[in-house]
Amino acid sequence: MSFNSFTFLPSFAALAVVYYALPHRFRWPLLLVASVGFYATFTPSFVLLLLGVTLAAYTGGIGIESAVSSRASRAIFAAALGAVLAGLLTFKYFDFLASSIEGLVARTGADEAQPLLPRLNIAAAAGLSFYTLSSVSYLVDVYAGRMPAERHLGYFALYVAFFPKLLSGPIERAQAMLARMRQGVVFSEQGVTAGLQLMLWGLFKKVVIADRLAVFVDGAYSQAAFAPAPDLLIATYLFAFQIYCDFSGYTDIAIGAARILGFELMANFRRPLLATSVGEFWSARWHLSLSAWFKDYVYIPLGGSRVSRIRQSVNLLVVFLVSGLWHGANWTFVVWGGANGLYQVGSLWTRGLRERLRAADRLPGFLVALARGLLTFHLILVTWVFFRAASLEDAVTILSRVSGSIGNLASPAISRLAGADMLISIGLIGVLLAVEILDERRPIWERLAARPVALRWAAYYVLIGALLVMGRWNLQQFVYMQF
Amino acid sequence: MTASLSNVRAGAGPADSDARRFVAAAARFVLIGLVLYAGLYGAAEAVVRAHADRNRFHMVRSSPPARYDYVILGASHAAVLGYRDMNARLEQMTGKRIMNLSIVGAGIAVNELLFDYFLTRHQAGALVYIVDSFGFYSSDWNERRLEDTRLFVRAEFDSRLVRLLAAHPATRATALDYLVGFSKINDRDRFLPDVPVEEGARFERTYRPVPQIDRERLAYLYPGPVDPVVFDRYMRRFEAFVQRTIERGIDVVVVKPPIPDRVSKLMPDEAAFDARLTAALEGRKVRFHDFSRVGNDDKWFYDTDHLNQAGVLQFFEASLKQVLMGDPQR
Numbered sequence: 001m002s003f004n005s006f007t008f009l010p011s012f013a014a015l016a017v018v019y020y021a022l023p024h025r026f027r028w029p030l031l032l033v034a035s036v037g038f039y040a041t042f043t044p045s046f047v048l049l050l051l052g053v054t055l056a057a058y059t060g061g062i063g064i065e066s067a068v069s070s071r072a073s074r075a076i077f078a079a080a081l082g083a084v085l086a087g088l089l090t091f092k093y094f095d096f097l098a099s100s101i102e103g104l105v106a107r108t109g110a111d112e113a114q115p116l117l118p119r120l121n122i123a124a125a126a127g128l129s130f131y132t133l134s135s136v137s138y139l140v141d142v143y144a145g146r147m148p149a150e151r152h153l154g155y156f157a158l159y160v161a162f163f164p165k166l167l168s169g170p171i172e173r174a175q176a177m178l179a180r181m182r183q184g185v186v187f188s189e190q191g192v193t194a195g196l197q198l199m200l201w202g203l204f205k206k207v208v209i210a211d212r213l214a215v216f217v218d219g220a221y222s223q224a225a226f227a228p229a230p231d232l233l234i235a236t237y238l239f240a241f242q243i244y245c246d247f248s249g250y251t252d253i254a255i256g257a258a259r260i261l262g263f264e265l266m267a268n269f270r271r272p273l274l275a276t277s278v279g280e281f282w283s284a285r286w287h288l289s290l291s292a293w294f295k296d297y298v299y300i301p302l303g304g305s306r307v308s309r310i311r312q313s314v315n316l317l318v319v320f321l322v323s324g325l326w327h328g329a330n331w332t333f334v335v336w337g338g339a340n341g342l343y344q345v346g347s348l349w350t351r352g353l354r355e356r357l358r359a360a361d362r363l364p365g366f367l368v369a370l371a372r373g374l375l376t377f378h379l380i381l382v383t384w385v386f387f388r389a390a391s392l393e394d395a396v397t398i399l400s401r402v403s404g405s406i407g408n409l410a411s412p413a414i415s416r417l418a419g420a421d422m423l424i425s426i427g428l429i430g431v432l433l434a435v436e437i438l439d440e441r442r443p444i445w446e447r448l449a450a451r452p453v454a455l456r457w458a459a460y461y462v463l464i465g466a467l468l469v470m471g472r473w474n475l476q477q478f479v480y481m482q483f
Numbered sequence: 484m485t486a487s488l489s490n491v492r493a494g495a496g497p498a499d500s501d502a503r504r505f506v507a508a509a510a511r512f513v514l515i516g517l518v519l520y521a522g523l524y525g526a527a528e529a530v531v532r533a534h535a536d537r538n539r540f541h542m543v544r545s546s547p548p549a550r551y552d553y554v555i556l557g558a559s560h561a562a563v564l565g566y567r568d569m570n571a572r573l574e575q576m577t578g579k580r581i582m583n584l585s586i587v588g589a590g591i592a593v594n595e596l597l598f599d600y601f602l603t604r605h606q607a608g609a610l611v612y613i614v615d616s617f618g619f620y621s622s623d624w625n626e627r628r629l630e631d632t633r634l635f636v637r638a639e640f641d642s643r644l645v646r647l648l649a650a651h652p653a654t655r656a657t658a659l660d661y662l663v664g665f666s667k668i669n670d671r672d673r674f675l676p677d678v679p680v681e682e683g684a685r686f687e688r689t690y691r692p693v694p695q696i697d698r699e700r701l702a703y704l705y706p707g708p709v710d711p712v713v714f715d716r717y718m719r720r721f722e723a724f725v726q727r728t729i730e731r732g733i734d735v736v737v738v739k740p741p742i743p744d745r746v747s748k749l750m751p752d753e754a755a756f757d758a759r760l761t762a763a764l765e766g767r768k769v770r771f772h773d774f775s776r777v778g779n780d781d782k783w784f785y786d787t788d789h790l791n792q793a794g795v796l797q798f799f800e801a802s803l804k805q806v807l808m809g810d811p812q813r
Contacts, residue, residue, distance in 0.1 A: 187498045187499075187501055187502045187505075188498070188501055189504055193505070461516065461519055464516065465519070468665070469668060472671075
């Protein structure tokens with residue numbers, strides 16, 4: 001049952017009604033049952049995996065806290081961490097590692113017909129990457145003494161399995177969420193309205209924009225060697241908007257649903273299309289919960305920025321390479337992460353030069369910001385090719401075909417943009433950008449809240465109308481659900 | 484898009500009044516929304532009426548109530564008999580009133596529903612069922628075909644069709660979609676013509692056989708080995724449908740259309756299908772005509788297995804005209 005399925009909305013509405021009708025002490029069991037049931041609608045057997053990861057983290061946390069010595073605590077921490085990560089390594093990376101090792105061996109001239117290593121051929125478990133990180137952060141926080149171990153199994157299980165964030169984040173920290181569960185939630189018209197607004201906007205981004213763009217992108221990228229170069233160029237640009245609308249749309253629905261139930265999840269996106277540097281893109285605008293996780297649990301433990309510049313560069317590369325691999329068991333994601341890591345390293349080494357240039361330029365501020373924004377967008381755009389392509393070969397093919405004919409692309413590309421569907425897509429991207437720019441200055445819902453209710457409702461009806469008339473309801477899976 | 488409002492207010496007093504206010508506002512919002520939805524629905528119906536042409540449910544609904552001498556059911560092999568002005572030509576040749584209700588990819592479940600719907604508005608003297616074996620081998624051409632809401636997206640609203648769809652478990656979800664008109668409102672092809680623009684050119688082509696294409700086509704129609712349980716189920720359903728039709732006082736004629744030999748050779752268990760079909764129709768006062776090897780040269784086809792315009796005319800003259808003009812054997 002995906003967030004954009006016809007069964008989710010009425011099911012969620014019924015859940016919310018029962019939730020608020022129940023006394024506080026019955027709410028966490030209701031949410032836990034609903035969360036497990038939600039997960040079971042994907043692949044029922046993977047509920048056991050979720051249970052296993054949950055129990056490993058839960059017992060590990062208690063064991064760490066109860067250990068008689070720091071050595072014992074460390075051993076339990078290592079064991080629990082290993083148990084939690086074992087699921088991810090087995091179900092997500094085993095086949096990838098096996099085929100990569102065999103690929104290396106094949107280069108030595110060994111017999112390719114005989115596979116050296118077995119394959120598990122297990123389908124990807126939805127959300128595994130996300131709830132594994134949540135569990136790892138919990139264990140680290142308990143081990144580091146930043147929070148006490150959670151003794152209430154039900155609360156802890158709900159922290160891991162909470163359905164709004166279970167499949168694709170945000171990656172929440174345990175302490176805040178567990179504390180929230182202990183507080184009573186009272187119905188608030190403003191809170192529920194705010195949650196519904198977010199869900200509506202998220203659904204619009206996903207079903208009206210992202211899934212519409214996906215049709216063209218999928219068509220071009222599925223035949224990288226044969227699709228016309230103008231199509232590949234257009235598809236690459238469209239993918240930048242598709243992935244943003246898909247992922248942020250999902251997150252908005254997740255945050256909105258959680259808010260309706262009285263939980264405040266962390267913001268995951270802050271208008272990344274308006275970023276004016278790669279550093280700003282990653283630190284302040286894109287997939288913030290993941291960036292924060294890698295900063296707190298990988299970058300800072302490695303020394304962060306309190307080390308030499310060379311060491312800091314290595315730390316940045318490690319973080320982005322691991323982050324890339326986390327996104328998918330494919331070398332394309334590693335290259336994607338590595339490319340972004342190199343951008344960060346480049347920013348680090350050119351910081352002084354850029355600051356001097358900024359101080360010296362006489363151009364109007366908005367022109368400088370526009371230029372920086374366009375440059376940032378295109379730097380990230382190149383890396384999206386690797387993120388989206390099915391293989392490294394496809395990614396290289398796409399980039400070389402587009403760059404090889406860059407001088408001849410303008411006219412055919414423009415003619416392809418003239419079709420009705422494409423014009424609608426461009427119009428929707430324009431609407432998205434306009435909303436983002438307005439939201440950057442002042443939150444759009446705050447602007448609407450200051451307007452008469454008729455105008456607010458008109459905006460809601462327009463969005464709902466767009467969902468009905470233009471939405472692509474063939475239930476394309478959220479892109480980040482595959483991670 | 485950040486919403487800055489929180490609903491965490493420990494010990495808040497007016498939670499009940501908040502809830503009541505919210506419910507009241509939500510009810511008003513939904514009511515106004517329903518009115519707006521009705522407007523969208525009306526607009527969608529208007530677009531359907533403007534652009535629907537060949538949709539069979541639309542044809543049944545929009546034609547004035549009448550008695551048709553012959554109703555043709557079947558899948559794509561029967562659909563070509565209605566391309567361009569072919570149906571009018573057949574009517575002219577035979578002097579009969581004919582409605583072609585064939586649907587691409589339609590098995591017995593689809594045809595049965597469509598014929599039941601037809602009879603809620605019209606009468607039929609005889610039914611001509613153009614039979615293809617693939618329609619009996621998979622739910623893809625039956626119950627799952629009926630789940631395709633695009634079958635009804637160009638069908639104007641008709642409460643009789645809603646009742647028919649709601650009566651069967653396999654079509655209840657489709658009935659709901661048809662009732663609320665969601666697929667019509669959401670139809671991304673709403674302004675495209677019902678009849679594909681390229682159909683005319685295609686219909687005049689002569690196919691040059693390519694074995695690879697033939698194999699791919701057959702693999703699509705017959706993706707796996709014939710499941711005898713599934714075959715039996717749909718054949719029994721067909722027998723029951725034929726019997727019911729006869730009991731309604733409607734003659735039944737079953738026709739196997741011309742199929743090129745290079746395609747027939749690739750069909751799995753076709754002899755067994757023929758034997759079972761013959762047995763099913765025996766003793767039921769049903770005329771059965773097997774034209775699968777009559778006029779089946781490659782020159783009469785525009786693709787792997789569909790008659791081109793010349794092929795259809797040749798089929799009419801050589802075979803179908805006599806069948807439709809012959810006296811029913813009662």
